[in-house]
Amino acid sequence: SVNSIQIQRGVGTSSNGAAAFGASVNMQTNSLSHKAFAEINNIFGAFNTRKHTLKAGTGLLDNNFAFDIRVSQISSDGFIDRATADMKSLFASGGYYSDKHIVKANITSGKQITYQAWNGVPKVKLENDTAGMQQFAEDSGFSPEETENLFTSNSRTYNQYMYENQVDDYKQDHYQLFYTYKHNQNLTANVALHYTQGFGFYESYRYNKKLSSFALPNMQIGDTTIKRTDFINRKYLDNDFYGATASAKYQTDKTDITLGGGLNQYLGRHFGEILWTKHNDGSFKPNHEYYRNAATKNDANIYLKSSIKLGEMIDLYGDLQLRGINYVLSGFNDDNIDISQKHNFLFFNPKAGVFIHKDRLSGFFSVAQAHREPTRSNFTDADTIKGTPTFERLLDFEAGFSYKSEIIIAQVNFFHMQYKDQLVLTGNVNATGRAIMENVEKSYRHGVELSLSVKQHKIIDWTLFATFSRNKIDQFIAYFDDWDTYAQRSDTLKNVDISFSPNTLLGSILTVKPIKNLDITLTDNFIGKQYIDNTASADRQLKQYWVTNLRISYLLNTRVFDVSFFTQINNLYNVDYITNAWVYSYYYNNELRALDGYFPQANRHFMVGLNLTF
Numbered sequence: 270s271v272n273s274i275q276i277q278r279g280v281g282t283s284s285n286g287a288a289a290f291g292a293s294v295n296m297q298t299n300s301l302s303h304k305a306f307a308e309i310n311n312i313f314g315a316f317n318t319r320k321h322t323l324k325a326g327t328g329l330l331d332n333n334f335a336f337d338i339r340v341s342q343i344s345s346d347g348f349i350d351r352a353t354a355d356m357k358s359l360f361a362s363g364g365y366y367s368d369k370h371i372v373k374a375n376i377t378s379g380k381q382i383t384y385q386a387w388n389g390v391p392k393v394k395l396e397n398d399t400a401g402m403q404q405f406a407e408d409s410g411f412s413p414e415e416t417e418n419l420f421t422s423n424s425r426t427y428n429q430y431m432y433e434n435q436v437d438d439y440k441q442d443h444y445q446l447f448y449t450y451k452h453n454q455n456l457t458a459n460v461a462l463h464y465t466q467g468f469g470f471y472e473s474y475r476y477n478k479k480l481s482s483f484a485l486p487n488m489q490i491g492d493t494t495i496k497r498t499d500f501i502n503r504k505y506l507d508n509d510f511y512g513a514t515a516s517a518k519y520q521t522d523k524t525d526i527t528l529g530g531g532l533n534q535y536l537g538r539h540f541g542e543i544l545w546t547k548h549n550d551g552s553f554k555p556n557h558e559y560y561r562n563a564a565t566k567n568d569a570n571i572y573l574k575s576s577i578k579l580g581e582m583i584d585l586y587g588d589l590q591l592r593g594i595n596y597v598l599s600g601f602n603d604d605n606i607d608i609s610q611k612h613n614f615l616f617f618n619p620k621a622g623v624f625i626h627k628d629r630l631s632g633f634f635s636v637a638q639a640h641r642e643p644t645r646s647n648f649t650d651a652d653t654i655k656g657t658p659t660f661e662r663l664l665d666f667e668a669g670f671s672y673k674s675e676i677i678i679a680q681v682n683f684f685h686m687q688y689k690d691q692l693v694l695t696g697n698v699n700a701t702g703r704a705i706m707e708n709v710e711k712s713y714r715h716g717v718e719l720s721l722s723v724k725q726h727k728i729i730d731w732t733l734f735a736t737f738s739r740n741k742i743d744q745f746i747a748y749f750d751d752w753d754t755y756a757q758r759s760d761t762l763k764n765v766d767i768s769f770s771p772n773t774l775l776g777s778i779l780t781v782k783p784i785k786n787l788d789i790t791l792t793d794n795f796i797g798k799q800y801i802d803n804t805a806s807a808d809r810q811l812k813q814y815w816v817t818n819l820r821i822s823y824l825l826n827t828r829v830f831d832v833s834f835f836t837q838i839n840n841l842y843n844v845d846y847i848t849n850a851w852v853y854s855y856y857y858n859n860e861l862r863a864l865d866g867y868f869p870q871a872n873r874h875f876m877v878g879l880n881l882t883f
Contacts, residue, residue, distance in 0.1 A: 273297045278718075279684060280620060280637035280665045283572035283590045284516065287531060290641040290663060291686070298375060299337055301366060304328040307883040314837075314876035318345040329366060337362045348871040350428040351435075352386040371449040380440040385471065388429045389850060389866025395424055408857065409864060412476040425845075425869040432474030432501070439469025439506070457518045464511040472544075475500040483543050484559040484605060488550040499547035502559075504603070507538040512568075523578040530571035537564040537645070541603050562600030562608055564645055569593050574620075582627050588620035594642055598649065604703070608649045614660055616640035622667075632670045639663045647692060647706050652699045658708050662689040678722040685715040693768070693803055696748035696854060697757070704853070711743040712767060730780040740770035747804045750855040758856060765805040769849075771813075773797035786824040793817045801850040801865075809854075809863075814846035816870075831882040836875065843873040 274296050277285070281293025305328040312320040324339035339360040346353055357380050364373035393401030399420075406416040418431055446462045477497050480487055488495040512533030519526045540561040546553050572590035579585060594614040602608050622635030641661045651657040669682035690708035699705050716738025723731045745765050749758045766772075775795035782788055795815045802809050822835035852865040 279667055279686065280618075280639040280663060282620070283570070283574055283588050283618070284527065284529060287568070287570035287572075287590065287592050288641065290639050290661070298360075299339075299362065301335060301364070302326050302328055302337070309881045310878065311880075312876060312878040314345075315871070315874035316346045316348055318876070319343070324360075333366050335364055335366060347384070347386070348426060348874075349386040350422060350426045351384050351430065352428060354381070354383045356381040356383075369451050371447070373447045375443070375445040375447075377443040377445075378441070382436050382438045385430050385435045385437055385473075386428050389868045390425065390427045391419075392863075392865055392867060394419060394422075394427055395867060395869070397424055404862070405864065408862065410477070415476065430474075432472075434472050435474060437469070437471040439467065441465060441467040441469075455520055457520075458516070459518075460513065460515045462511075462513050465509070467506065467508045467510075470503045470505040472501065472503045475502060480546075482604075483557070485543070485546075485553065485557065488548055488552060490548060490550050495548045495550070500543055501545040502541060502543050504541045505539065507540075509536045510534070525576045527574045528572075529574075531569070533568045535564070535566040535568070537566075539563070539600075539602075560601050560603045560605065562598065562602055562649075564599075565595075565597045567595040582625055584624040584626075586622050586624070588637075590616075590618040590620075592616045592618065592640075596642070596648070598645070602649055610648060610657070612642075612648065612657070614640070614642050616660075629673050630670070631673075632668070634668045635666075637665045637667075639665070643692065643706075650699055650703045650705050652697070652705055655707075658692055658706060659690055661691050661708070663687070664689075676724055678720075680718075680720045682718040683716075684718070686713060688712045688714075691742075693742070693745075695746060695803070696750075709742050709745055712741060714738060714740045714767070714770070716772075728782050730782075732778045734774075734776045736774040738770070738772055740767040740772070741765065742767055742803060745803050747802075749861070752855055752857040753859060760804075762804060765803055766800050768800050768803050771797035771799040773813075786826070788820075788822045790820045790822075791817065792820070796848075801852050802854075804854075809852050809865075811847055811850060811867075814844060816844055816846060817841040829883070833878075833880045833882070835878045837877075838873065838875055840871065840873045845872065846870055 274294065276292065276294050278292045280291075281289030281295075283289075285293045285295045305326060307325040308323070310320070310322040310324075312318075320341065320343045322339065322341040324337070326337040327335055329335045337360075339358075341358050343356045344354060359376070359378045361376045362373065364371065391402070391405050393405050402419055403416075406419055409415075411419065414431065415429065418429070419427065422428070442465065444464045448460045450458045452458070476499055478500055479497055480495070483500060483502065488498075510533065512531060514529065514531035516527055516529030538561070541559050543553070543557040543559060544555055570590060570592040572588060574586070574588040576584055576586035592615075594612075594616075596612040596614075598611075599609045600607075616639075618637070618639050620635065620637035622633055624633045625631065640663070643658050643660065647658050664687045666685045666687075667682065668684075669680060671678070671680040688711070690710060691712045692706045693709055693712075694704060695707045695709075697705055697707060716736060718734070718736045720732065720734040722733075723729070742765050743763065745762045747760045747762055749760070751758050773795070774797065775793075777793040778790065779792075780788055780790045793815065794817075796813060798810050798813045800806070800810045818837065818839045819841050820835060820837040822833060825832045825834075847867050847869050850865060850867040852863050854861060854863050856862070
């Protein structure tokens, strides 16, 4: 249902989204097809992965209407133990297209049921450290069943969860209505209305937990007082998001002016239920609700952006945005803590730049400011003594040069992103032991991005790209729980790397077309080492890795339909690599220990596809 996806690092333009901060994602749904079409796509791959898609469209009819529909289903057993996925989606679109008016309605619906595999693989399991696994199980409070699972599972596909219905079950429906009015060649106006409704839950089996943690009294069975037992619980999310955006654009040969804005409201309702307890003295009733809270977020923005041509070589552009946010939270969280609070923000986000071009050479310089408010969890998990965190601010400087010819496109971009009060995990916890995010006063990202594209005789198409950067926090206070004293230790660190920010990224996409309709594409990605927390400790980092994928596709044209085949080999060289991890560090018996989870990726695996287009 998506025609194109554009990902832009740095502060994005206001028309791509009012809240664009460190990066923006711009997605365009299927564009108008003037001819009727039908397409059947089938993909089969490793881990019993299957994807089936059917889409069709009327093309532009004589009465200026056009209709499209797409249905798809994806299922997989997953690389990780029991990590199954079952996802279904529907996209329907209808529109009226004339010279002056376009009216288009989209409906997108999706439902997914995925088995939970969130905790990853402990480092001691990856290293087959028997003593370490025993200590990990004891410190984690594992049940005998969980401990046996830790020792007997495969070291790269281990999944802590074993309960049959340990799933994330969520459905979301999107409704969109667009109207475009073209007054003349110079003036165009757009209005969009949207509504999104979502509902779902994730279900968990909880071993030997306190009854009081779920707002339940102790149970009396005979002469025995039960304070702990096993539970099955569900945490629900019931949410609505709706609003409107609008813009008017005036364009001449030398001037382009856009005035726009949006008004949106998000309603989120969270609540939890206990479905079952291992022990029951008759006092427990199924579907016992143990917490409920709600959030309302109102978000309004207005922006004015313009570009002006100064002669044949220079373009100036500016973008001024004013954004206001009202956030209201009420109720109790799953720790039985009252999270009721209100917050208001007003942000001014200006952007400006210059673009210079002559023949095949061009260059630009831009500066932009953006703000981002804390998320719901930043507010609800905040330390009540220290208070809630404040907003983040980013000042983004960008400069670049490019050269374009029929054969070569070369680009170099420099960036410096200066943060104030960036929110990061510090290891600090609130009164109930939840990890919280805190503001660090100064941090930055700066570096250079390089890309080179070469096209040779329509046979070779090769794109190379690289990013070299430094990503630092000026001063950082790391916190560690002390299980011996029930307090915390701290360590002040300076000039440390921002977590999950590799300094080196390299890539290559090489496509060779030896004969007509046959494409062979080799994709390479190198990711440098990166730290999984902000302490820059060598024992808490992901190693660098280089991964290669190979795809071979062939298109066969017939009079009635086109048939395309492809086969893809992912991780061609069978590399063992890990892309993500988490860590919780603490002191126990005066020894620094860690509970962690790493996410190994699949070794060499295959995928094949067959597409029919009519």
